[in-house]
Amino acid sequence: MITSFQMRAARALLGIDQKTLAELAGVSLPTIQRMEASTGNVRGVVETLMRVVEAFDRAGVELIGEQARSDSGGRGVRLKQPGPPRRVGA
Numbered sequence: 622m623i624t625s626f627q628m629r630a631a632r633a634l635l636g637i638d639q640k641t642l643a644e645l646a647g648v649s650l651p652t653i654q655r656m657e658a659s660t661g662n663v664r665g666v667v668e669t670l671m672r673v674v675e676a677f678d679r680a681g682v683e684l685i686g687e688q689a690r691s692d693s694g695g696r697g698v699r700l701k702q703p704g705p706p707r708r709v710g711a
Contacts, residue, residue, distance in 0.1 A: 623674055623684055625657045631682045631698045646676035 632642055639657065643650045648669055656663045656673065663670060677684060681701045 622662050623670065624662055625659050627684055627698050628653075628657050628663065628673070631677045631684070634682055634698060635677075635680050637680075642673070642676065645680065646672040648672055 628642075632638070637645070639653045640650050643653045646653070646669075652665070652669060653673070656665060656670075674684060677698075678701075683699050683701045685698060
């Protein structure tokens, strides 16, 4: 699961806009906009959600789940390793 807050935070860590995220994930810009406009957990087609999560993973962002080990608890995002974002199929 991913929240809209995590999506915006992950984009901020990468320094990319919604259009770039859409390109990296291979989804439409309105899809990203709709996902980020939601409150709480993002809902949608599982395949689309997975594409976004995988795009963040390829770009070096780790999504921290609610029950994942984190010293201060809660959800969040963090950089795994520095690296340029890559487009789907690249």
